[in-house]
Amino acid sequence: MVHRPPDSRLLSTLLSKEKDYSKQLDTLLDASNASLNSVVAYASASPPAHSSLLLNIVEFLARIDDATRNQYARGVEEWRRSMEELKELEEQVARVVRDREIL
Numbered sequence: 001m002v003h004r005p006p007d008s009r010l011l012s013t014l015l016s017k018e019k020d021y022s023k024q025l026d027t028l029l030d031a032s033n034a035s036l037n038s039v040v041a042y043a044s045a046s047p048p049a050h051s052s053l054l055l056n057i058v059e060f061l062a063r064i065d066d067a068t069r070n071q072y073a074r075g076v077e078e079w080r081r082s083m084e085e086l087k088e089l090e091e092q093v094a095r096v097v098r099d100r101e102i103l
Contacts, residue, residue, distance in 0.1 A: 018076070022072075025069075032061070
């Protein structure tokens, strides 16, 4: 197996795309929150039977939004730890290759 030196452009692109995705997800969740607020306003003007149902739906959707945001944050944290481990492994391989060339 041939070891190539790390290419910082690949990591930069990966980080850039992850940042873009994160911004888009935040935008989506913010829009969702605004929509839920509109449904709450509509529910307050609805008859009590409909209002209760709409508020239950809003609560359910808000929980989904929160779970999505929290799960993504945990996923990103795990991904960062994996990237740190990968970096350490690459450094170890680079040292082994360098030592091998010296010998």
